[in-house]
C-alpha cells in the first residue's frame with residue numbers, strides 16, 4: 036500500500052448526511068473483481084440516471100469538481116454495508132481523502148487498509164469548508180496527516196483520526212507481516228484458549 | 242485488571258481474546274469466521290500471497306447473498322451467468338481450502354446470521370467475525386461478533402486473528418415489558434430513531450433490562466442484528482437460561498457433560514453490578530408503538546400513527562436538505578399521514594426477520610385474509626423453511642396471495658436478482674431502507690413482520706393492532 040502523508044488537491048463537497056456504502060457502490064456491482072476499475076461505478080446511481088446519462092447537477096459531475104481528490108461530506112459518511120469495494124470505488128476514481136464530521140466504523144477501517152484517509156472534523160468546521168467550496172469551487176485543500184491539519188484558503192484547523200489508522204496510512208503497513216511477527220504469542224494463546232474453552236472448537240454431532 | 246473491579250460483559254469478552262496490545266490496538270483471537278459468496282476478494286488476497294487458511298476448522302461457509310430463491314420451483318442450473326459464477330467461485334474457494342461449507346444443496350443452507358445460531362456454531366463467549374456488517378446478530382447469544390471488510394477477511398483467513406481498537410461501551414436498558422404483538426424490530430427502530438444511525442458509533446452495545454430478559458432468543462437476534470444500524474461496532478445480550486435452552490441439542494453445540502460445563506462458564510458472562518459503561522441509554526418498552534420508516538435511513542422511523550416530517554420545520558440546514566432529498570426519493574409529501582402511504586409490494590425475509598417466530602407473527606395477521614399487493618416470503622434458512630412447511634405456514638402465505646420461495650438474502654439487497662422495481666414502494670422486514678438498497682430507484686419502508694402483513698392486507702402502511710384483535714400469535 037502507498038504511504039499517505041500530505042494531500043493537496045481540489046475538493047468536492049457532497050453536502051448531505053448519511054451517504055451510505057450502498058450509494059457509494061450499489062450492490063449490483065459487488066460481483067466486480069478488484070481490477071482498478073471500481074471508479075467507473077462510484078456513486079453510480081447518483082452520477083448517472085437509468086439511461087446512463089450523467090446527472091449534471093451531481094457535484095462530482097460538475098466540471099470544477101470532476102477531478103477532485105478530496106470529498107467533503109456530512110455526518111455518517113460510509114455507514115451501512117461492510118463492502119470494502121466502496122473504498123475501492125473512491126480510490127480508483129482518484130479520491131485520496133474524505134473529510135466529514137463522522138464515518139461508518141467499518142468504512143474507516145477499510146479505508147485505512149487501502150490508503151484512503153478519513154479525516155474527522157467538527158460539524159462547524161465541515162460547514163465552513165463546504166461553504167468555502169461553494170463560494171470558490173476550485174479552492175484547493177491541503178491535508179497533512181503527520182500534523183493532522185487541514186488548510187483551505189484562510190481556514191485552518193486540526194482533524195482527528197484513530198492513532199492506529201494514522202500509523203497504517205503513514206507507513207503503508209502490511210498487517211499480515213506485522214501479525215506474523217507475533218506468531219509465538221498467537222500459538223501460546225491458542226493452546227491456552229482452547230484448553231479453557233474446549234467447546235470453542237466445534238465438533239459436529241455424529 | 243484487579244479481580245475485584247466490576248467489569249462489563251464486553252470487557253470480559255475482550256480480555257478473553259486479547260493476544261497482544263500495541264499502539265492502541267489489540268490482536269484478537271477469532272473463534273469463528275463465517276464466509277459467504279461475497280468474500281471472494283479475501284481469497285484472491287490469500288492466493289496472491291501464496292498463503293494457506295490458518296484454521297479451516299474454525300471457518301464455515303454459507304451461500305446466501307447471491308443464491309436464487311426459486312430453486313425448488315424448477316431447479317436446474319442458475320440462469321444468470323454472473324450469479325452462477327459467484328456461487329461456483331464460492332464452492333471452489335471452500336473446497337480448495339478445506340472449509341466446511343453449507344452450499345446450495347445442503348439442508349443447512351440459509352442466511353449466515355440465521356444459520357450460525359441455528360446450528361449451535363454461534364455460542365456464548367466466542368469472538369465471531371464475517372465479511373458482513375450484520376454479524377452483530379450473533380451477539381444475541383453473548384458473543385463478541387462484528388462485521389469486517391475484505392482485507393480483514395484475508396487477514397483472518399491467514400492468521401485467525403484481527404487487529405482491533407477497543408470500542409467504548411454503551412448499555413441500552415429497556416425497562417418494562419413489551420405489549421402483545423410488539424416486536425424486537427419496534428424496539429430496535431425506536432432506539433435507532435432516538436440515538437441516530439451514528440448514535441452508537443465506536444461503541445459496543447449491551448442490551449439489558451427486564452424487557453430484554455423477556456425476549457425470546459429469536460427476538461434478541463433481531464435486536465442485535467439492528468445494532469449496526471445505530472452505528473455500533475457490535476450488540477450483545479448476556480446469555481441466560483433462554484440462551485442455553487435454545488442451544489441445547491443443536492448440531493454443533495457441546496453435548497452432555499461438556500454442555501453442562503460450558504453453561505457453568507457461560508453463566509459468568511455478564512456485567513458485574515457496579516461496572517461502568519462509557520454511555521448509558523434507557524427507554525421504556527411500555528411506551529412503544531409499532532414503528533415504520535418513512536425515509537432513506539433506518540433512523541427515519543416513526544410510530545405508525547405519525548406523519549411524514551416537514552423539512553420546513555427543521556432548523557439545521559443540512560438536516561433539512563437531507564429530509565427534502567429523502568422525501569423526493571421516497572415520493573412522499575411533507576405532513577402526509579403514514580397510514581395514507583400506499584404500497585406496491587411486500588417482502589418478508591432477511592437475517593433480521595425471517596426466523597420461524599417472525600413467519601408465525603406475519604401469518605397470524607394474514608390468516609383468513611387476502612393481500613391487496615403482491616409479495617414474497619423467503620425464510621431465513623432452509624431449516625426454517627422446512628419447519629414453516631410442517632406448520633402449514635407456506636399454504637397460509639400462498640392462500641393470502643404471497644409467493645413462498647427458498648432461503649437467501651433475496652430482496653434484502655437484491656443481488657440475486659430479486660429486486661423491487663424503480664419507483665415501486667415495498668413494505669419490508671429487512672434492516673436497511675437506503676436509496677436503491679432493494680434495487681435501483683426502489684422505495685423501502687422497514688417494519689416488523691406483523692406490520693408488513695398488515696400493510697399487505699391493507700394496501701397501505703397500517704397499524705397491525707386492530708388486525709390482531711382477538712388473535713394469538
Ligand code: SF4
Pocket residue numbers: 305306352353354373375591592593649650653654672
Ligand atoms: S439478509 Fe440482508 S442484511 Fe442479512 S446478510 Fe443478507 S444481505 Fe446482509
